[in-house]
Amino acid sequence: PVTNMRSFGTHEQPEGTWSDDSSLTFCLAESLCKGFDLSDLAQRFQQWNYQAYWTPHDEVFDIGMSTAQAIDKLRKGEQPILAGGRGESSNGNGSLMRILPLAFYIQNLPIEERFERVKKVSSLTHGHFRSIFACFIYTEVAILLIRGRNPQSAYTEMQGIVANFLVGRFFHAKEIGLFDRVLHGNISEEAES
Numbered sequence: 001p002v003t004n005m006r007s008f009g010t011h012e013q014p015e016g017t018w019s020d021d022s023s024l025t026f027c028l029a030e031s032l033c034k035g036f037d038l039s040d041l042a043q044r045f046q047q048w049n050y051q052a053y054w055t056p057h058d059e060v061f062d063i064g065m066s067t068a069q070a071i072d073k074l075r076k077g078e079q080p081i082l083a084g085g086r087g088e089s090s091n092g093n094g095s096l097m098r099i100l101p102l103a104f105y106i107q108n109l110p111i112e113e114r115f116e117r118v119k120k121v122s123s124l125t126h127g128h129f130r131s132i133f134a135c136f137i138y139t140e141v142a143i144l145l146i147r148g149r150n151p152q153s154a155y156t157e158m159q160g161i162v163a164n165f166l167v168g169r170f171f172h173a174k175e176i177g178l179f180d181r182v183l184h185g186n187i188s189e190e191a192e193s
Contacts, residue, residue: 013061020062021097023054028121029101030054036105038080038120045071045124067094070125081120084127091130095122099135103142111165114139129175137162137182152188159183 007015027044034040047053049071052060063071069090070083084090102121106114115136122132140161144154162183166176181187 013057017056020048020060020064020067021094023048023056023060024067024094024098025101026054028098032101032105036117038124041121042074042080042083042124046075050075064092064094064125066090066092067125074124080124082123082127084123084125084131086127088128088130090126091128092126093131093134095124095126095131096134096138099139100142103139103146106139107143107146111161114143115165129172130178133171133175133179137179155187 005015007013007017024045027048028041031037031041031044044053048055049060049063049068052058055061066085069085073083074080084095099118099121102118106117109117118136118139119132122135126132137158140158141154144157145151149157176183181190
């Protein structure tokens with residue numbers, strides 16, 4: 001196991017360097033300090049990519065393909081909600097890696113509004129339902145942790161909350177089925193890979 005910071009790995013960066021995902025997380029957190037504004041967030045993502053905003057060493061040394069394509073669309077004037085790829089091949093963990101600050105902002109909203117906000121923020125770079133729904137599950141667990149639940153309680157409570165949210169919604173059954181282990185199992189019992 002990794003027990004301390006490492007240096008000069010895949011991208012030849014010194015220890016303590018944060019990633020593209022962290023930079024975009026900082027952009028989201030900073031944007032939310034001013035309110036929920038997708039245009040502001042889209043502008044910050046562009047500043048990061050094209051001007052090395054929120055980078056550790058004034059350079060962007062890594063960016064996922066889906067994120068790069070979405071930010072290029074934003075630069076060309078695409079609406080933020082439409083910038084992220086919607087195809088199955090556009091899935092990735094980019095929006096999941098940066099979504100956590102949103103949990104603090106949406107924690108007191110009704111669940112329908114929480115889902116819509118998660119959908120909008122994810123869709124800046126990852127607009128496929130699978131990416132959006134993964135972000136939704138993650139923020140629901142985070143909100144329960146913010147409210148003081150221990151990790152196991154937060155996880156099992158999330159399962160019930162999401163199950164109730166899905167009642168009467170017509171999301172594609174195949175997509176929801178991909179989350180079966182998370183929503184109906186116990187991921188703490190899954191083998192590490």
